[in-house]
Amino acid sequence: MTAPFLHIRGLRKDYGIVNAVKDVNLTVERGEFMTFLGPSGSGKSTTLYILAGFENPTAGDILLNGESLIATPSHKRNIGMVFQRYTLFPHLSVGENIAFPLKVRRWGKAAIDARVRKMLQLVRLEGFEDRKPAQMSGGQQQRVALARALAYDPPVLLMDEPLSALDKKLREEIQHEIRRIHQETEVTILYVTHDQEEALRLSDRIAVFSKGVIDQIGTGPELYADPATRFVAEFIGDSDFVTCRILSAKDGRADLSIGAGASISGVPVHGTAVAGGTAALMLRPERLSLRREAAREGTSGLSASVTDITFLGSSIHVAAAAPSGETISVRLPFGHEATSGLSRGDTVSLDFDPETAHVFCG
Amino acid sequence: MLLNFDRLGAWKWILLGITGLTTAFLILPIIFIAALSFGSSQWLIFPPPSWTLKWYAAFFADPRWLEAAWTSLRIAAIVTVLSVLIGLVASFGLVRGRFIGKEALRALFLTPMILPVVVLAVALYAFFLRVGLNGTFTGFVIAHLVVALPFSILSITNALEGFDKSIEDAAVLCGASPLEAKLRITLPSISHGLFSAAVFSFLTSWDEVVLAIFMASPTLQTLPVKIWATLRQDLTPAIAAASTLLIIVTIALMLLTALVRKGLKS
Helix, strand or coil: CCCCEEEEEEEEECCCCCEEEEEEEEEEECEEEEEEEEECCCCCCHHHHHHHCCCCCCCEEEECCEECCCCCCCHEEEECCECCCCCCCCCCCCHHHHHHHHCCCCHEEEEEEEHHHHHHHHCCCCCCHHHHHHHHCCHHHHHHHHHHCCCCCCCCCECCCCCCCHHHHHHHHHHHHHHHHHHHCEEEEEECCCCEEHHHHCCEEEEEEEEEEEEEEEEEEHHHHHCHHHHHHHHCCEEEEEEEEECCCEEEEEEEECCCCCCCEEEEEEEECCCCCCCCCEEEEHHCEEEEECCCCCCCCEEEEEEEEEEEEEEEEEEEECCCCCCEEEEEECCCCHHCCCCCCCEEECCCCCHHHHHCCC | CCHHHCCCHHHHHHHHHHHHHHHHHHHHHHHHHHHCCEECCCCCCCCCECCCCCHHHHHHHHHHHHHHHHHHHHHHHHHHHHHHHHHHHHHHHHCCCCCHHHHHHHHHHHHHCCCHHHHHHHHHHHHHHHCCCCHHHHHHHHHHHHHHHHHHHHHHHHHHHHHHHHHHHHHHHHHCCCHHHHHHHHHHHHHHHHHHHHHHHHHHCCCCCCHHHHHEEEEECHHHHHHHHHHHCCCCCCHHHHHHHHHHHHHHHHHHHHHHHHHHHH
């Protein structure tokens, strides 16, 4: 078996008594777009900074093509990076910024000029080489930073929330650019973000970070359809949780009851399910259907009473309270027959396919 | 805005008057001394009976004046270089370092600014007596360095704090060694701070008189000391000429600073 392209093994980082990264294990394929997704303080940025060589790990190793990077200082790792803040060299022009890593590498003048032109073309900023960074917008600056980081053909490109300072519309535009550039250059990208939409839009695979470990690694659809932990379920897509009781469990499926009425069988279960114990049932708003009648005994339908109805353009958002008081959200397409004449206080029945729900124990 | 100048009515004229008086208070002595240096009377009479350049001729003809000016210039130049270099290294420590007592150390570096100069002068004099530095060029440089350094540290730490370290990190990831990244990226980015540090250090040494009086010997004195010493012997208008030259250098440097600042901004 050949060694994986990039292998992070048992990575750990302590700051005094604070344990920022506990135990991160990950392999990345050549050319892959891998996103580290997680809230602030989950260890995703620290992991990236260890990769860049700005932090030394307390334990663990990083292997690139089978060779450890840990002992190599940052400037010899030959890794590209785009930062969260604008890091163009303020006293140099755009062209000189992109040429900087090449000059450091002692390239010839003609080769540098040709490369700078090619990189400007790649990020679609031809004709900007004589501008100073201060004369450019934030989005343009980050594109130049991307060109500078890719100029020397690094095997790995790190991106630390590069779009977080931009407004939403510009962010989407540059996400598009990043995807295109990834496809054109086939560079391996490790991308850090706390924005699930950004992660889903860009990545081949996503590693969901929580409290210093990776909860789950997978493609966007995998994480959405089959979250391994409650945290992943909460972080990818919208979800609500309802307390339920486990009746029986085997082979990764559980039968459960909610309140006095509904009982549901064959729900995928995560964690250790104990018959008689309580657990959290995850429901996705877009996977629920709504009927305007009380749920019948013995079906998987949940009785709830409507507490709020919000019109959101193409969809209608209905909030309903389960008998336990927990809120369940339902998203229905605009004009759906069940929504006409629906008003607060109405009793409805919420149905779902047990396959699309998940139970999290413990 | 709370106070709108155009709507102040009569107050406007009072404000203008106060501003005018303050400006006059600050500027008149300089104009006065400059006018005297061109006056023909040998007793520093104002207004001068007629105009002449002979005191400037006297200044440039007297090797003692020229030597004092040359000493001042040399000391100020060396103090400038050392002050910027030491200030730069100290600022990196004060801004980037992580150690206990950082803030206290920073305050300590600035104490020469608030300490009465004469106290510093007496202390240095007593110390230099022991180590044999009184009346030496080295003693002069050290004494002026002590008072110039706070200005350097102040302007360079300010510039360095305003510089995002991520930019230096980016240069390192681009392949520049940490030292190369500092020389090629960080220093040019804080050049305005370095320039201010240099100008303030030069001026601090150039027109410093209290420490210089303590450090001077009959054979080694700076221009301000020479002016002061001459003033005690006679009242030749050559003093006014020397003073005017001192001021001209200062003003020229200030103008240069303003121009460079403008250039750096655009």
